[in-house]
Amino acid sequence: MEKSQVDHVEGLEPQACREEASWAKLIPGGYSPSRCIKLRGRPMINAILLLAGTSIMFFGYDSSCMSQVDTNANxxxxxxxxxxxxxxxAAVGGLVSLWFGGFGIGAILVGCLADEIGRLKCIQLGCIWAIxxxxxQASAQNFTWMAFARIIGGIGCGHLNTIVPIWTSELADSRDRGAFVAVxxxxxxxGGTIVYWTEYACLKTQSLAFAWRFPLALQLIFLFFILFATPFYPESPRHLVRIGRVSEARDIMTRTRRNTVETEIERELAEIVAAIRLEANEPPPSMWKTFTTRDKLRTRRRIMLGAGVQIMQKFTGIDFISTYAPEMFSLAGYTGDKPALLAGGNFFGYTASLALAIYLCDRLGRRRLMLIGSSSMFVVLIAGGILAHEVISKADTNPGLSSRCGAGVAAVLYLYSFIYGSTWLTTCWVYPTEIFPLVSRAKGTAAATVAFSLAGGIIxxxxxxxxxxxxxxxFIIFALLNLVMLVPIYLFYIETANRHLEDLDFLFAHDSPFFWHAERAFASRKIQEAAADEKFNQEGIIAEGDLKV
Known part of the structure; x- marks a missing residue:
């Protein structure tokens, strides 16, 4: 592309840019063009997934690590x-819930810091909290010590689990965002599987003190890798454009695409620039204004949708099966070591379900997966409730039938986990990172994560x-909750798969909250853009007037 054609995209007005906070320079690490790994295409994508996956593996490990610690006599x-x-x-349950409180605080910190210091330095700060x-936690000597440790650890985990999906969503091609998060x-x-079986093996082979302290300390391996690897990774191109470093953003976008098509890169970059110009018309919102002020981008409505999907995923009932799995398998009539072994086995099927999620998330889309998932979970949970009733009622009069029904309950629990993992688990985390405009993406995603922590703590x-x-x-209670959730999902949740983040600004900024109105207006806009696309294909340039959000 000729220099004259590039200048228009790079000509972002200084008043539309925002500098990083002056104190960000005091934080070592972060992004450096000279230090960033020199990979392109699939190798770069794999490297990003390695770091992001390790961060989220830590989340899976940390969120599950108390499952067998809570019953350890020592x-x-x-x-x-x-x-x-x-x-x-109540005290044991409170220590579990304190982690969710810290998780919410960590999410709020991301909302305050991510735009000030950049995505990579924000990841590093989360690692420090978590370490x-x-x-x-591993050295705790009493309840008070452990309570503060759980809060601090929760802050670190919430920090990482909020900023990492934002970072990957802003780096990923629009066709790969769902697969990124699914991986x-x-x-x-x-991570959850590793900690479950590590704790089980330690309980069977080591002292009781070692069995709970070692798994808590083992998390440090993940965290030190993340902390020291992050400075060698690319920054979010959207953040770089926002602070005026457009040429560096272009280079990163070129190196993080499977198929580098220069015209597509320039078009996407022009959309980012246009979105930043639009957002520059209003001052950046504070965390409070993000919640309370009605703006033309409909940020408050987006927060309700992002928080709603996180709350609903908790009300699907996943925690009563994953966190309290041994108790649920006890309802199936199993005793002794069998509930713990069945619960551990469930992690394998649960993990395998994500292979299906990787395949489906960008093909079927977020909206369909939520609808299919809740409908399917309603059916299997109703079946589980009926079978569990038979287990209890026939235990004395017909032990053979009770045992067969117990096997049916176990099958339901395995099937339920597989359905949730292949539909909701990916969707509830990728959706909030997609629906917010760049100016409030960190704050909005943080608000959704706070909703996750509050709902998780309560549940x-x-x-x-x-x-x-x-x-x-x-079983019946959570089945009915899944049925009720179909209504708001159908009415209000717009499809985000395979769309540029800047296109979603238009969809979610529509006056009507109903999805069909926004989709109809978006289809009309795409027809109007056909002429601009043709001009772009011919000349390699988009006029500013062709990119109105």
């Missing part, structure tokens, strides 16, 4: 919760009581 003695009283159960939290969360479930606090109080009815 741990309970140190925490002063080994008397078996109701107060002890301190892991060290404190990452395949590794998240791999994890009430589910143990719910299982004890209503027994097999817990």
């Amino acid at each position: 741990y309970l003695r140190y925490m002063g919760t080994d008397s078996g009283s109701a107060r002890d159960s 301190v939290g892991c060290a404190l 990452q969360f395949t590794l998240a479930l791999t 994890n606090e009430i589910v143990p009581y719910l299982i004890n109080a209503v027994s097999y009815w817990v």
Whole structure:
């Protein structure tokens, strides 16, 4: 492309740019063109997935690490919760929920810092929080020590789990964003599988103290790798354009695409520039204004959608099966070591389900996967509730039938986990990173992650009581919640797959909240852009007037 054709894209007005915070220079690391790994195409994509996948693997490990620690007699003695009283159960559950509180704080920090210091330095700060939290948890001597350690560790995990999907979504080709996140969360479930079986092996072969302290300390391996590898990676091209480094953004986009087509790169870059020009018409919103002010980009509505998908994913019922899996397999009539072994085996099927998610997420799209997933989970959970009822009611009168029904409940739990993993798990994390405009993407994604932490804390606090109080009815409750969720998904959730992030600005900024109105207006806009596309193909340049969001 000729220099004169490039100048228009690079001619981003200084007033439309925002400099990084002056104190960002005090944080070592971050992006450097000279230090960034010199890979292109598929090798670069694989390298990005390695770092992002390790970060999300840490999330999977950290979020599951308390599943067998909570029942360790040595741990309970140190925490002063080994008397078996109701107060002890509440305290143990509280330590789990404190992690979710820290997770929400970490997400809020990302919303405040990501645009000020860049995506890579934000990842590094999250690692520091997590390293301190892991060290404190592994060395905890009492309840108060562990409580603060859980909060600090949660801050680090929430920090990483908010910023890493933003970073990868902004780096990825629009055709690969869903697959990027699906690969990452395949590794998240791999992390959960690793910690479950590590803890089980330690319980069977090592001392009780080693069995809970070693798995908590093992997380440091992930974190040190992330901390020291991050400075060698590319920064988000959208962040670089926002701070006026357009040529560096172009270079990164060229090196992170499987098939480098110069005209497509220039068109996407022009869309980013146009979006930044549009956002520059209003001052950058504060965290409070993001929630309270109605703007022409409909940011507040987007927050409701992003937070809504995170809350709904918790109300699908996944935590009552993944976190409290041994208790659920006990409802199937299994005793002794069988509930723990079945729960561990479920992680393998759960992880395998992400292979299907990688294939489907960009082919079927986010909206269809949510609808298919909730419909399917409604059916299997109803079946699980009926079978669990038969297990309990026939235990004394017909043990053979009760045993067969118990096997059916176990099959339902495995099938449910597979359905959730292949539909909702990827969608609920990629969707919030796609729907926000660049100016509020970090803050909006942070708000969605805070919603995840609040919903997760509430669910994890009430589910143990719910299982004890209503027994097999817990299946029916979550089945009905899945049925109810079909309504808002159908009405309000717009498809985001295979669309440029800047195209989504137009879709979500529509006056009507109903998806069909936005889609109709978007289709009309695409027809109007046909002439601009033809001009672009002929001349390799898009006029500013052709890119109105």
